[in-house]
Amino acid sequence: MTVAPPSDFYLRDVLSLARDLIGVRLEGRGASGVIVETEAYRADDPASHSFNGLTPRNRSMFGPAGRAYVYRAYGVHLCLNVVGRPGEAVLIRALAPVEGLDLMAKRRSGRLPLCAGPGRLCESLGVSLDDDGTDFATGPLRLCLTEKTTGAVLCGPRIGISRAKELPWRFGLAGAPLSRKIPG
DNA sequence: ATAGCGATCCTCT
C-alpha cells in the first residue's frame, strides 16, 4: 500500500521541500528507487529556469504543485523536477534503486551507475518529455511516503550551474550513491 | 584521480 504526500506537502519553502524529499520513494514505469539527492531552485534564484518568468518550456514550474517539470538538458538528457510553490522546483539528482533493476539496466544498456545523476535516473525510470506536467499522485511517475528512508542529510553547493554557485542548496543522504560526493 | 571534450538540440536573446 502506498501513501501519496498530502497536497500541502509541496506548498512550503522549496529548501524544506528539497530536504524532505530525501528518503521518499519514486516509482515509474516498472521501476522504483529512493530519492537520495536533490537540489532546490527558488523563484528569486538566478540559476532557476523560472528566473526570467514564464516561458513555454518552464510553464510547469508555474503550474500546480506536486507535478513534474521535465526538460531536456544539453540537447541530450532529461531532468526531472518536483514543482513546489509557483516558480519553484526540486531537481531529483539521484536515487537508490529498489525495484525493476533489470529493466533499469536494460534501459541503460548496462551502463553504470543506474540512477546516480539526473539524466541517468530519467533513463532508468523511462521518463519522457511527455511526463512534463503530470501529477506525482496519479500520473506515470509517483511519489510515495510509505516507509520513508531516514538518515543524516548533508548539504552542499549545487552542480553544473554557472550562477549562484555558492548557495548550499544540494541535499544528499549520507552514505547513499550520490552523483557526486558532498564535502564534509 | 582528475581533466578535457564531443554529442546534440532546444530555448531564449
Next chain:
DNA sequence: GAGGATCGCTATA
C-alpha cells in the same frame, strides 16, 4: 547565435 540544472569516453598521472 549563444549557452546550457549532463554523460561517457579518452588521455594523462
